Amino acid sequence: MPENKVINLLITGGEANAGPPLGPALGPLGVNVMQVVKKINELTADYAGMRVPVKVSVDIENKSFEVDIGLPTTSALVAKEAKIQKGSGAPKKEMVGNISANQLAKLARIKLEKTYARDPKSTAKEIIGTCVSMGITIEGKDPKAFLKEVEEGKWDELFKGAN
DSSP states (O other): OOEEEEEEEEEEBTTTOSTHHHHHHHHGGTTOHHHHHHHHHHHHHHHHSSSSOOOOOOTTTTTTEEEOOOOOOOHHHHHHHHOOOOOOSSTTOOOOOOOHHHHHHHHHHHHHHHHHHHSSHHHHHHHHHHHHHHHHTTTTOHHHHHHHHHHHHTTHHHTOOOO
């Protein structure tokens, strides 16, 4: 039975390199570090600038590897969509960004497979909660007001067919 070594890392999307922490962790295993770096950068390119959890499984016997990437945090995804660096320091008083309902639906589809929510609408509600704590408006509205509209079914059409 082949022995696998699993290395868990947090990499900035599209910016993996052979230096620490990746190189020193993979070098002793005899795997081609540059091939692993290239694969990680390829898989995380969509998350440029965001911290992405990465799991590298190396088969010690034949020196093959598999790379599995996770998703950045919801707040990082929201910040990227809102084109801001970080959330508000006082989210109840100061709003620092805005996302559209379509951007919210896009994020809900991305996060759906990694959440306990059953459908995109429920996932969207979770993301709206993140918007509340970050000081991000949705469609120019307070996120709590937008949440109420979602619960009333006003935006149901946006989330249909997204399963």
